[in-house]
Amino acid sequence: MSAAAEPRALAARALAAVVGGASRRGVAAEYTMLHDPRDRAFAAALLHEGARWWLRYAVALDGMLERPLRVPEVRALLVLGLVQLEVLRLPDYAAVAATVAATRALGRPRHAALVNALLRRWLRERAARCAALDADAVTRTAHPRWLIETLARDWPGDVEAVLAANNHAAPLWLRVNRRRGTRAELGARLAATGVAAAEPAALPDALVLAQSTEVTRLPGYAEGAFSVQDGAAQFAAPLLALADGLRVLDACAAPGGKSAHILETAAVELLALERDPARLPRLRQNLARLGLRCTVHAGDAAQPATWWDGRAFDRILLDAPCTATGIIRRQPDIKLHRRAADVAALVAEQRRLLAALWPLLRRGGRLVYATCSVLAAENREPVAAFLADHGDARPLPGPPGWRAAGAGAQNLPGESGMDGFYYAVLEKV
Ligand SMILES: C[S@@+](CC[C@H](N)C(=O)[O-])C[C@H]1O[C@@H](n2cnc3c(N)ncnc32)[C@H](O)[C@@H]1O
Structure with missing residues (x-):
């Protein structure tokens, strides 16, 4: 299996399971077998963005298919191909080539030509196809219609802001364990390892990291100096x-x-x-x-x-x-x-x-x-x-x-x- 194909294939399998009803946390074991932490992080990001944007790019895919594609992992891989192009903004032809290679890594070599053809067609037609997707709130925001309608009823002035926030990465919030040290002490330990953390005034135990990271690798995790908890x-x-x-x-x-x-x-x-x-x-x-x-x-x-x-x-x-x-x-x-x-x-x-x-x-x-x-x-x-x-x-x-x-x-x-x-x-x- 090529190095680039492996995380994509594992993420596709995991995404197909999530779309079929499994919880995202439940399928994370799919990619923990990847040895390189960068591959693990990439597979996790693909799965996250694939679930986040499924309701947009699965519709985009269906719009290019003459007959339904009934192999869930290949469907998921194609959606991840579109996510790499449109959300992660990876270089076009590298993303296409790696996704085609992942078709083989999935054990579906007969679908490689289809994956290649569809992703290349997308690149040719992306502007018109994106405009069509943007015409409906479901495919523009990748939220189910019932939720958009409920939010519009409950928060009429805020619905667009809520939908947009739901599609944005969240910062990493920590809660300092007061019984093991102070916020300033933990902040200094993090800073010493190059991790900058803000101290929000409203929450005395909180530290906010701009970027998500493997928390178990942060100083103090094993000894219980902090927990992960949103503000x-x-x-x-x-x-x-x-x-x-x-x-x-x-x-x-x-x-x-x-x-x-x-x-x-x-x-x-x-x-x-x-x-x-x-x-x-x-x-x-x-x-x-x-x-x-x-x-x-x-x-x-x-x-x-x-x-x-x-x-x-x-x-x-x-x-x-x-x-x-x-x-x-x-x-x-x-x-x-x-x-x-x-x-x-x-x-x-x-x-x-x-x-x-x-x-x-x-x-x-x-x-x-x-x-x-x-x-x-x-x-x-x-x-x-x-x-x-x-x-x-x-x-x-x-x-x-x-x-x-x-x-x-x-x-x-x-x-x-x-x-x-x-x-x-x-x-x-
Ligand atoms: C929102 S989560 C709680 C999160 C938790 N308070 C925390 O901060 O980590 C809700 C929990 O309530 C549990 N639960 C649901 N119905 C319950 C019930 N009738 N009695 C007790 N627990 C219940 C669920 O299994 C779930 O673990």
Whole structure:
């Protein structure tokens, strides 16, 4: 296999699996077999951009085919060919030649001539074909129509900015483990290895790296000096107004990013609850790497009778399961996997969780409702319904500077460099 063909072939196989329904993280093993870190990074970038732009370039491909192409890996390879030309802007003929070579590396030599012919035709016709794709919002922005329409309804003045932000690379946010050192110390260690990091004023534990990198190679990773966590998610712990000795529930805890931040912030008695037992080992590993301890339990937060000991909580974090429409820039496969029909079931679960957890909160305590969604149906609407049903709930302010969204606050993707995220802080009066 030629050196240039291998990452392309592996990325094509992985992309075909993602388009077929697999999660992008789940297929990453496809290219970890590549020895050269540059090849691994290139394959990862191809897969990321291929998922991000699938809804544009799969349509572009179909427009050039006389008969449907039924071999998923070759279809994916061709889309990656277009992505190399149009998104990564690789030199035309080198990209075409390497993609043709990858057809053979995929074990599909009979498709090599077709791949070559289609990519060369694209180069001849690209201007007209791009103009045609740009005429429809779905193929212009590579988002599903249901999502574009929902965003247009929920955020009429911001829909274009949200769609554009979703197609942009996100910066790498770190959260310093206060128990292992200060932000300034970690910043200095990173600077000593040539990695520049900004210190945002609004978040005392955050460092922002302009470019993504293999975090396990950064100084301090193995010894738990920091975690990777977007800035928007770093507001959860401060919004809980933590203090030593409080009894805290993290109701939807895996993989433990916010549980860890809670434990780093104050000496609280934390119960990290998670419904899916398969997600608990990772949560435990994360806490162990950071040198943190709490009670970890598998259970359904909406059924407290099965796990609650009857002692009220001072603080509850409900980081609810959601459409994840706020983190598409990091997980572009959400565009391919999420369906309009998923929203109603998630909303029902969010409402069920809110109603079930409220009785567990002591008077004067607070519950923070959080989602990484930008949809009103998952954010301001369930919170408004909850407030209408619960006269003992009073909303408190969300993160400073975020936009008001009903009783809570919303950050849209890319704003302040952060993910799309929603918080509603509810005090029990
Ligand atoms: C948004 S993720 C939580 C992320 C986590 N808080 C963090 O910061 O790393 C939502 C989690 O809730 C879990 N979950 C969904 N429904 C649940 C329920 N009814 N009870 C407990 N956990 C649930 C999911 O399995 C998933 O791990």
